[in-house]
Structure formats: structure tokens, C-alpha cells
Amino acid sequence: xxxxxxxxxxxxxxxxxxxxxxxxxxxxxxxxxxxxxxxxxxxxxxxxxxxxxxxxxxxxxxxxxxxxxxxxxxxxxxxxxxxxxxxxxxxxxxxxxxxxxxxxxxxxxxxxxxxxxxxxxxxxxxxxxxxxxxxxxxxxxxxxxxxxxxxxxxxxxxxxxxxxxxxxxxxxxxxxxxxxxxxxxxxxxxxxxxxxxxxxxxxxxxxxxxxxxxxxxxxxxxxxxxxxxxxxxxxxxxxxxxxxxxxxxxxxxxxxxxxxxxxxxxxxxxxxxxxxxxxxxxxxxxxxxxxxxxxxxxxxxxxxxxxxxxxxxxxxxxxxxxxxxxxxxxxxxxxxxxxxxxxxxxxxxxxxxxxxxxxxxxxxxxxxxxxxxxxxxxxxxxxxxxxxxxxxxxxxxxxxxxxxxxxxxxxxxxxxxxxxxxxxxxxxxxxxxxxxxxxxxxxxxxxxxxxxxxxxxxxxxxxxx
Numbered sequence: 001x002x003x004x005x006x007x008x009x010x011x012x013x014x015x016x017x018x019x020x021x022x023x024x025x026x027x028x029x030x031x032x033x034x035x036x037x038x039x040x041x042x043x044x045x046x047x048x049x050x051x052x053x054x055x056x057x058x059x060x061x062x063x064x065x066x067x068x069x070x071x072x073x074x075x076x077x078x079x080x081x082x083x084x085x086x087x088x089x090x091x092x093x094x095x096x097x098x099x100x101x102x103x104x105x106x107x108x109x110x111x112x113x114x115x116x117x118x119x120x121x122x123x124x125x126x127x128x129x130x131x132x133x134x135x136x137x138x139x140x141x142x143x144x145x146x147x148x149x150x151x152x153x154x155x156x157x158x159x160x161x162x163x164x165x166x167x168x169x170x171x172x173x174x175x176x177x178x179x180x181x182x183x184x185x186x187x188x189x190x191x192x193x194x195x196x197x198x199x200x201x202x203x204x205x206x207x208x209x210x211x212x213x214x215x216x217x218x219x220x221x222x223x224x225x226x227x228x229x230x231x232x233x234x235x236x237x238x239x240x241x242x243x244x245x246x247x248x249x250x251x252x253x254x255x256x257x258x259x260x261x262x263x264x265x266x267x268x269x270x271x272x273x274x275x276x277x278x279x280x281x282x283x284x285x286x287x288x289x290x291x292x293x294x295x296x297x298x299x300x301x302x303x304x305x306x307x308x309x310x311x312x313x314x315x316x317x318x319x320x321x322x323x324x325x326x327x328x329x330x331x332x333x334x335x336x337x338x339x340x341x342x343x344x345x346x347x348x349x350x351x352x353x354x355x356x357x358x359x360x361x362x363x364x365x366x367x368x369x370x371x372x373x374x375x376x377x378x379x380x381x382x383x384x385x386x387x388x389x390x391x392x393x394x395x396x397x398x399x400x401x402x403x404x405x406x407x408x409x410x411x412x413x414x415x416x417x418x419x420x421x422x423x424x425x426x427x428x429x430x431x432x433x434x435x436x437x438x439x440x441x442x443x444x445x446x447x448x449x450x451x452x453x454x455x456x457x458x459x460x461x462x463x464x465x
Contacts, residue, residue, distance in 0.1 A: 003068060003162045003194040004028040004051060006220070010062035011046060013370050017362040020046050022218030024063075028196055030161075033188045033208050036198040037223055038215030040374035040405045041359065044198035045089070047215065048164045052084045057370070067162060081111055085155030085193075089167040089373045089400055090323055091147040100137050100150060107158050125157045128191075129183055141260070143288025144322075145176035149183065156187060163187065165197045167373060169204070170399045171322065173286045173428040174464075177204055184208070200374070200402045203231035234407055234435040244278065244438070248312075250391070250422055251275035251298055256307035257446075258293060267293045268304070269446035280413065280423040282433040282454070285443035291426035292322060294443070295393045298424065313391035313422060320394045324380035325369070333371070334364040337383055344387035354382050357408075374400035378409070385412060392416060394425040398432050410435045430464050 006026050012019035020043040028034045038044050049055050050065050051072050065072040088094050097103040108118045126132045169177040185208045188195045206229035214223040258268040267290045275281045283291050296302050299319045330336035337351045355361045358378050398406045413436050440457040442449045
């Protein structure tokens with residue numbers, strides 16, 4: 001039996017100049033572990049959402065989408081919840097409760113599952129995924145990896161027959177990614193859940209997959225798992241051949257300590273960091289090690305509990321958070337880029353060039369939230385770059401981007417650096433680090449374990465070579 005079928009599917013967002021899907025057809029057998037690849041904005045997220053009516057996008061739909069031979073549009077809320085689970089690219093887009101246990105029970109409560117059965121499902125899911133040690137934790141205090149596992153657990157607790165995942169590992173460090181994928185593989189093999197993953201990073205998943213599809217110009221074609229397993233390094237031409245010694249340090253942290261509550265654990269402790277003017281510095285480390293906290297502290301959003309932090313470029317800085325939607329408030333894509341034009345000293349000509357550069361000229365009148373996650377990421381970054389800040393603080397800037405778009409971001413950061421900007425970025429994308437960073441700082445146990453020039457860092461690393 002087929003778990004998921006798309007038969008000559010056409011889809012166009014309301015008001016869009018061109019359709020996202022033109023003639024998309026694919027069939028995923030029950031029990032498969034399928035990969036869905038394609039360029040940023042090719043329609044992967046749209047395709048997955050069309051299989052679940054509660055989150056299906058608004059627009060014109062042609063052709064048919066069937067889930068276990070039932071038209072997806074005929075699935076009621078309860079039938080959809082039992083048949084199809086969905087894990088978003090960002091777990092923050094679906095985690096709604098303040099504690100782990102409540103989040104796991106939330107969907108079951110909405111389905112009216114009896115209390116005894118609810119307790120059984122929650123307990124079994126926690127045991128299966130290893131959640132019990134942090135079962136009573138607050139969701140706001142979880143690491144990125146834990147939040148992604150919680151999103152997976154919340155979907156599996158509903159016992160779906162089909163699980164759809166949109167870029168589920170884009171916010172995970174390489175080791176957390178391997179752990180998450182092993183859990184997903186177990187759900188597929190041991191629980192019999194059919195899995196479909198939309199991803200820009202198929203190399204790490206190719207060994208688990210049984211089939212793969214590629215979205216190209218609105219249509220679907222089979223993809224080779226052998227080719228996807230190879231991957232390809234980013235062009236490192238964007239990085240200077242050697243690190244240019246800075247005249248002065250413009251970001252400085254000395255013996256910094258920080259925690260989110262009086263009785264909470266220290267996220268940062270005894271942290272020392274110095275970033276030179278005009279440098280591109282990458283901060284790497286596992287999920288929950290404090291990278292995002294460090295960026296917000298240096299941006300002045302938070303203050304250290306102990307120690308000192310100095311930012312000499314605070315008057316001309318831009319912070320890209322992990323969720324690009326935090327920066328997107330306009331009604332249209334073009335309006336989003338025009339929002340800071342008066343203060344930033346640019347006009348419609350620069351915005352038009354930016355739209356062309358982003359490949360969004362045909363989407364200028366679309367709402368930013370109708371874009372793919374990767375396109376939203378690019379739009380938010382371009383909005384910051386248009387004002388030409390002297391300091392860029394970037395949290396996972398390549399999240400949800402394909403190889404071509406990651407190289408485009410690398411070139412834009414090289415242009416900003418050549419224009420005099422200093423860049424501090426936190427990322428799990430080690431290929432991107434190789435391509436753009438002058439130096440690398442590894443965070444561990446709340447502090448900086450090592451800082452080295454990029455080539456030296458990778459040459460000395462046992463894990464990343």
C-alpha cells in the first residue's frame with residue numbers, strides 16, 4: 001500500500017505570480033524512509049503541508065493528494081492526527097506548553113484520549129526516545145537538540161502511521177544530528193512509521209533512506225541515494241587566504257558568567273573572548289552550550305551576572321536570531337526590505353537589486369510568511385545587510401539553505417567584511433565555517449575551550465577533518 005501519493009499536483013499561493021508546484025507526482029510506499037530534496041524555495045515545505053489539512057497553505061490546488069488512499073482534504077482533525085504527524089523545521093513553531101510533560105500530553109488531550117491511555121503513550125514515548133531524565137523540565141530551558149527530540153516525541157505520541165519532517169536537523173550540531181537521526185530510524189524500523197524528510201543535508205540521512213525524490217521547477221523526479229550520500233564542500237573562495245591581523249579588538253568578554261535564573265545552572269562561566277575589527281569569527285559547539293546566549297549578551301540584549309562585556313560597535317550592529325520571523329513584520333516581501341530604508345539610507349533601487357539577488361523578484365508582493373523557511377532566512381539576513389552595519393551577529397545564518405544559497409550567503413558576508421564589517425556567527429554548519437571564517441572558537445562547559453585560525457582548527461580536530 002502507498003502511504004503518500006501526489007498525482008499531478010498543481011499549487012499556487014494566493015496572489016503569487018507563478019505556481020510553486022506545476023505537475024508534482026510521487027508515491028511513497030508504506031514503511032519507507034523517503035528523502036525529499038530540492039533548492040531553497042522549490043516547494044518542499046509546501047508539498048509536505050498539503051498532506052495535512054490543518055496546516056495546508058491557502059491557495060489554488062489541482063490534482064490529488066492521498067494519504068493511505070484517502071484524499072487528504074477529506075481527513076477530519078482526528079483522522080489527520082492519527083494518520084499524519086508533522087515536525088516543523090523549527091521546534092519553536094510547534095512547542096506551545098511550558099513543560100515537557102504537558103507538551104507531550106497536549107495533543108492527546110485535544111484528541112480526547114482517556115487519561116490511562118494518555119499516561120501509557122507518554123511513558124512509552126519517553127522510554128523509546130530517552131526523554132525521562134528531562135521529563136519535568138521547562139521547555140524554555142531545553143537545548144536545541146532536546147527541543148527537536150520533544151517535537152518528534154509529541155508527534156509520535158499521537159501514533160501516526162506517516163511522519164513528515166521539514167528540515168528536522170537544520171538547528172542541530174553534528175553529533176546531535178546523528179543522535180536524532182538514529183531515533184528517527186528506530187521509529188521507522190521498529191514502530192513501522194513511514195517517514196518522509198525534506199532536507200538540504202541529505203548526506204547524513206542517505207544511509208537510513210530507502211528512496212529519494214527531488215523537486216525541480218515544480219515537478220518531482222527520482223533521486224539517487226548514492227549521489228545524495230556524497231555531499232559536496234562549499235567553495236572556500238569567500239574566505240581570505242590568511243587572517244588579517246586586526247588593529248584592535250572590538251568585541252571583548254572577560255570572565256563572563258550568565259544564567260537565566262537565580263537557581264538555574266550557569267550557561268556561561270569564566271568565558272573570555274576577543275574578536276578583532278574586520279574579522280569573521282565562527283563560534284561552534286554542541287546544542288545548549290551557550291552560543292546564542294553569548295551573541296545576545298554581546299549585543300547588549302542581556303547583561304552578565306559577573307564579569308565584563310564590551311562592544312565598541314554597538315551603535316551600528318545587527319543581530320540575526322535563530323528564528324527569522326522575529327525580524328519579519330511586513331505585509332509583503334518588498335515592504336519588508338523597504339522597512340528600514342529611511343534610517344538605512346537606501347531606496348527602491350537597492351531593494352530591487354536585493355530581490356533579484358535573492359531570486360524573489362517574482363514574490364515581491366507575497367507575504368513573508370508564505371515563503372519557505374530558507375527564503376525567510378535569506379530575507380531576514382538581506383534586511384540586515386541593506387543597512388550596512390559595522391557589526392553582524394548571526395545565529396545559525398545558513399539554517400534551511402541549500403548548497404547554492406549557503407555559498408550566496410558566504411559571498412554576501414565576504415562583501416560585508418570587505419566593506420569594513422566585523423562578523424561573529426554561531427553555527428553548526430562546519431562546511432560554512434570552512435568557507436567564511438578567519439578564526440574558530442569552540443565553546444564547552446560555558447567557556448571558550450580553544451580559538452584557532454580556521455585551517456589550523458580543522459587540521460588539529462579529531463572530529464571535524
